[in-house]
Amino acid sequence: MSETVTPMMKQYHLLRRDLPPDTFLLFRLGDFYELFLEDAVQAAPILNVALTKRGETPMCGVPYHSARVYLEKLLAAGKRVALCEQVGEVQTGKLVQRQITRILSPGTLEDVGLESSTNNFTAAIHVHSKKKNEEAIFSFGLAFIDLSTGEFFVTELSNYEALLDEIVRVSPAEVVAPRKIEEALPLIKKDLSSLELLEDYLFDPTSAHELLSSHFKVQSLDGFGADEVPMGIIAAGGLLHYLTRKLRRDVSHLRTLRPYHHHNHLLIDATTQSHLELVNSRAGRGMTLLGALDRTKTPMGSRMLREWMVRPLSEPAAITARLDVLALLLDHPLLLGDLREELSGIRDMERSLSRLSQNSANARDLVSLSSSLGRIPHLKKIGASLVAAVTSEAPLLQKLIDQLHTLAPLHDKLVSALVEEPPATIKEGGMIREGFDRDLDELRLGASDGKKWIASLQEQEIQRTGIKSLKVRFNAIFGYFIEVTSSNLAHVPTDYIRKQTTANGERFVTPELKEMEGKILGAQERSKALELALFQELRAALLDAVSKIQETASAAGALDVFSSLAETARLYGYTRPQIDTSTIFSIIEGRHPVIDQQLREKTFVPNDALLDGEEDRMAIITGPNMAGKSTYLKQCALLTIMAQMGSYVPAKKMHLGIVDRLFTRVGASDDLARGQSTFMVEMNETSKILHHATRKSLVLLDEIGRGTATFDGLSLAWSVAEYLYDFLKARTMFATHYHELPDLARTRPGIKNLNVAVRERNEEIVFLHKIVPGAADRSYGIAVARLAGLPHWVIERAQEILVNLEKAELNAEGRPQLASHWMPQRRASRKQVVEEGPTLFD
Ligand SMILES: Nc1ncnc2c1ncn2[C@@H]1O[C@H](COP(=O)(O)OP(=O)(O)OP(=O)(O)O)[C@@H](O)[C@H]1O
Ligand SMILES: [Mg+2]
Incomplete structure (x- = not known):
């Protein structure tokens, strides 16, 4: 480093010293944010800007006006960014005072590149x-x-x-x-x-x-x-x-x-959330449950819907309260339409409010809040009409209406103060309406009179001097001046003061011109300052009401979620689920909410499900590939989530005894980051289910044990199913390709077999996607192989082996061989298993 450190670099080091590690310091220098030293070396490639040098010091910079894009890049690279601004007055020859005003980190990005439908926690x-x-x-x-x-x-x-x-x-x-x-x-x-x-x-x-x-x-x-x-x-x-x-x-x-x-709440673990593609899907948002249900009109509503979805309720009363609101909206489609219309005029109040309190708001935020507040009275009125339309009470809806605050005086003030389309900056004026503030109007009048005077000056001076080409002009450096071309310089009056010589002539000022310029610029400066002060006043008035506005925003968000759920229910013919504390799981003609909306040519084949949680606790589902087993399981899970978040469901009828936890184990994926194999991941997930599922849980297993040798896999699948049925007693659905697994039904009364129907037509398999009782016909694997053109000899030999295998399957009493030698303790109570757990199985 050079020996002489400039005062500015001293200032830089002083500010740099107190920053958290891994933070870039963006140092404001006029119209640029500059990065120095190691920061510059590291940031230049991330920002894709040139690394230069000031003396010996490496530096790079980004323009202040387009800083956003660059900030996003740094934050996306996982860095924090400290913004250092010039806070003092700029005076030539003096070091301007600087201060760190904000430190941004990936979680505190605010509205820099934020998607409005998701939270940024x-x-x-x-x-x-x-x-x-x-x-x-x-x-x-x-x-x-x-x-x-x-x-x-x-x-x-x-x-x-x-x-x-x-x-x-x-x-x-x-x-x-x-x-x-x-x-x-x-x-x-x-x-x-x-x-x-x-x-x-x-x-x-x-x-x-x-x-x-x-x-x-x-x-x-x-x-x-x-x-x-x-x-x-x-x-x-x-x-x-x-x-x-x-x-x-x-x-x-x-x-x-x-x-x-x-x-x-209904607990949905991380794996289940991603298996079910609730809010994210590799296939895009359209393939998620959120995508299928979200018809919200406001960013608050959209965020809240996501929240409801990943954290559904588990108390029947709370769920019923939500369903009641939906029922009311669906009974009054015209009011629902009005409500949605009104909601579409409400902007992101929460984020505007937050920008206000963080002092990063501009007048557009005020206008946006003001126009949102302007919608509240009508929103309240629609709500009141809905409440009035029912004879019974609607406590939840009433509560939301009470939480909508019209704040009329504040709204009136904002409307009378602000122009409709204010600029993005708060320092350049142009925000406040004429007639709102007398002082401001006077200053503006002064400036405009001055400008008129100057406009007439040119004509006047041409008359006085006889110089026809004389011009009165303005530029940012010299202010107003009179321009005379070289050929006319002889006619210049004596009171002109020469300021500058240009290629074609000279520029002059006069004392009167300077005086008027001072007045105009002074008035302009003062009116800008006054506008800023008025803006701050309005900001303070809004912040005084911050709790009420927040409450209003959140109530509007909830109304938005309700009207979005109602709209989806209306469009796709959803029905109200019946919810209670039983252990029933019954769906009649249920549809997969996402695929149902996506199918265009074909229609989705509806399917039933029934587990009473008492005697009938487990269903084993078999069927060829592509038949629809996974779709069916996911559908059961999604309908459970929808019902418990308080939504109507795509089914003719649904009766659900509250589920405390939802578990799914679907497919298999490597977790290479943690160094786990496919099979290990599968077993970890299974283990988690077996440790946490209760009688109130819903467990959906889509193929267990496929990642290992057939016999090991089948044995594990069999024993997992027994454990779930005998001890955990959770409602369970188990899809499998092991055709031995349906034999389990012979050993337990409450296990039943289902399969997905297919029809063979001219050597072709037609998928009916219909869930029917009984285990699947076992010959499909070989039938599919025949379709694939395997040699005749191979197919026949395979059939022979299959018969041999099947012969050994059941014992003399017609019980499955697989299940023989079972332990006498199998009849142990759950309590015993929990207490003695491992020893029972030693
Ligand atoms: N009820 C249904 N109505 C209409 N189409 C359906 C239905 N169920 C499934 N499908 C369609 O069939 C395809 C295959 O379904 P799915 O993945 O559930 O089969 P699977 O039985 O799990 O197959 P595999 O054994 O290979 O895992 C899906 O892409 C889906 O679009
Ligand atoms: Mg599948």
Whole structure:
């Protein structure tokens, strides 16, 4: 480095010193953000800009006006970005004061490149460990914040698996945790690629309480229900600490803390969420359940629908309340249409509000909030008409209507203050309407009178000097001047003061011109400053009402979700599911919601399902490839989720006893990142199901044991099925290609066989996609092989071997050979198995 460090570089180093690691410093220099030294070397290739040098110092820069795209690139590369702005006045020869105004990280991206239909959460984990029999047992607090919408959630998880599942559900852009977590869970950085480890002290329990209490200005956090989630609160404290102190974000718009509990929800683990393609699919959003159901009109609604979907309810009363609202909307299609029309005029209130409180809003945010608020009175009116239309009570709908605040005085003020299409910047004026502020009107009048005077000056001076080509002009450097060409210089009056010589002539000013220029520019400057002040006043007025506006936005979002679900139900003829605490699982003429909407030429073949959870607890589904087994299982899972999130379902009838957890095990995929083989992944997933499923769960197994030798696989599948049926007693559907597995039905009364019907026509198999009772005809594998043109000899020999195999299948009493030698303890109670577990099977 050079010996003489310039004052500016001194300033740079001083600011750079206090930044968190892995943060690029973008240093504002006039119209550019510059990066220096190591930052520049690293960032230039990410930004795809040239690396240059200032003296010995490597540097690169991006234009301030198009900074967004570049910021996105840096954040996408997993870096944090500190923005350093010029805060003092620029004076020649003096170093301008600079300050770090914001630190952006992937989770705090705000609206830079944000998709409005998804949340952008930053999450924090707190780990708690306890020793039990020399073994450490971990439990977790989890908190997550979306700064762009002001949402703040906390919860607790009783084990590591549950933590990972919840993080997948929330899918935060960034996760932070205390450094010590890595000692406890060495694998965590592999499991959570977006994890950032922070100093342990940020997660100190006492300071967490102090920080949160002072943020919410409360004596105790119990009012938020915080006492129920003590570990969650520590995570919340750490998170707030990280956002405010480390990233220096303004979090004043976070107005409530929302603890939630898992026992109030249908738990869907991470694998199930991805198998079922609830919100993401490699085939695109159109293939997801969210894609099939989302007809929301507002960004708030779209985000909330996703939330409802990944976290459905598990209390019949709460679900019924939602279904009641849907029923009401479906009974009144005209009001539903009105509601949707009105909702389509509501913009992203949550994000505008958040930009306001973070001081990154412009007048367009005010206009957007104002126009959204303008829709609220009518929205309330439609809601009231709906409520009035029923004789019974509609408490949930009524509550949402009560949460819509019209805020008429505020709205009126915004309407009278703001022009309809204000500019994107708040410093250049042009935001405030004429007639709103007398001082502003006067300043504007002054400036425009001055301009008129100048406009008339040219004519006047031509008259006075006789120079026909004389021009009065303006440029940013000299301001107003009079231009005279070289040939006319002799006629210039004596009171002209020469300013500049150009190629064709000279430029002059006069004292009057300078005076008028001062007046105009002064008036313009003052009117810009006044507009900015008025903008800040309006901003403050909105922020005063932040809680009410947030509540309004969230109620509008909920109404949007309801009307979207109602619209989908109306379009595709969905029906209301019956929900209770039984263990029934009954679907009549159910359809797969996604495929049903996608099929154009053909129609989806509807199918029934029935497990009563008492006697009938398990169905084994066989059938050739491509028959529709996987589709059927997924359909059962998706309808369960829809019913429990409070939606109508694509079925003629559905009766569901609440499901506490939904498990699926579908197909097989390698998890190379964790060094696990296909079969290992499959067994891990199966193991998780066997450890967690309860009598209230729904378990859908799509082929188990295919990843290993046939006999091993079949034996495992058989024994897994027995365990599920005998001990866990969960409602289970099991699709399989093992044609021996249907023999299980001979050993247990509550296991039944289903197969997917096919018809053979002229050597061709026609898939009927119809689920029918009984096991599949066993000869299809060989029939398909024949269709594929295998040599005649091979087909016949295969048939011979098949007969041999089948002969050995049943014993003298007609019971399957496979199932013989079963252990007498098989009749043990569930309690025994849980307590003695492993020994029973030794
Ligand atoms: N009920 C139905 N109505 C119309 N089409 C269906 C139906 N069920 C399945 N299909 C279509 O059949 C195709 C195959 O279905 P699916 O993948 O469920 O078969 P599968 O029995 O699981 O096959 P494999 O044994 O190879 O896994 C799907 O792409 C789907 O579009
Ligand atoms: Mg399949």
